[in-house]
Every structure is written in structure tokens, then in C-alpha cells.
Amino acid sequence: MHGHLCFGETMMLARMIGTVLGVGYLRPAPGTWGSLVALPWALLLHVLGGFWLLAIGVLAAFVKGWWATAQMTNGSEDHDPSEIVIDEVVGQWIALLPISYGAWANGIPITALWPGWIAAFVLFRLFDIWKPWLVGWADRRGDALGVMLDDVIAGVFAAIGVMVLAGLAHGMLMQ
Secondary structure (H helix, E strand, O other): OOOOHHHHHHHHHHHHHHHHOOOHOOOOHHHHHHHHHHHHHHHHHHHHHOOOHHHHHHHHHHHHHHHHHHHHHHOOOOOOOOOOOOHHHHHHHHHHHHHHHHHHHHHHHHHHHHHHHHHHHHHHHHHHHHHHHHHHHHHHHOOHHHHHHHHHHHHHHHHHHHHHHHHHOOOOOOO
């Protein structure tokens, strides 16, 4: 059995990923805690490798999160237990991508764009909780992919909101 995980090890790994090292067990509002813990990790990824490392991080976390969610919900009635927060990390990172790109492309510290961080956090939480349109559609799928997709879509909506707000703040839409 060398090189393979046994069932217990597989579940432990899935729980570590799905709960983001236990953050998902924090109460109240585990999804908000998941989004909050995503912020310093996004900063670290951006500082280490710029926009592209954060984008790769989004893809890697999505794939691993989908796997972990499928493992954690296999055979369960609850397709989206509240302790699974890797989906919030992915969605929050997507919401931060325009900020990462703007800082990276313009050679400025990402922390200088702090109002964008606040907007990304608030908008992502809003779309994740409210679940409008496609976010709600993905959530209603009732499977591991839906758990991940509703936050991906909420993150995309938040990223669009961040870009609109940045355009307004910088006067680009006023000309």
C-alpha cells in the first residue's frame, strides 16, 4: 500500500482541505471566516508570484476543493455542510483577481489598493449569502461541483463589481 492513502488518511486530507485547516469549524458564520482567511493567503500568493500565482492558486484550490467536498459529502444528505469553506477561499480569491492584476500590471504594491480589498470582501460575501441568479442555480445543483461553482460565480460577480467600483473611483467611467 505504499504511496496510497487509506480511507482514514483520505478523509483526514479531505477535511483539512475542505475546512481550510479547521477554519470551517469556527462559529458563527464559518463562510465569513473562510473568506477572511483567504485574504492573507491571497496577499502571500500575490507577493510571491504576482497575479499569475494567485490565478494558479484559484485553479488549484478549485480542483482540490471539488475533490475534498466530494469526499466529505459522499453518502451524506447534506450536500453543502457549513464547515466546508474551501469554496469561500476560491470565490474570495476570484473577487481579488482584478486587484491583483491592477497592482501587478502597474508595478504597485497590492496593499496600496486596500479599498478594493474591502469591496472584494463585502461584494463576495453579499453575493455568496444572497445567491442571485446563477449563484443560486449552482447552489441548487446539490452536488460537490455546485458547492464550488456557487462561490466561483459569486466571486466573478464580486470581481465585476470591484472593476466597476474601481472605474467609478478613478473616474474612468465618467469621461
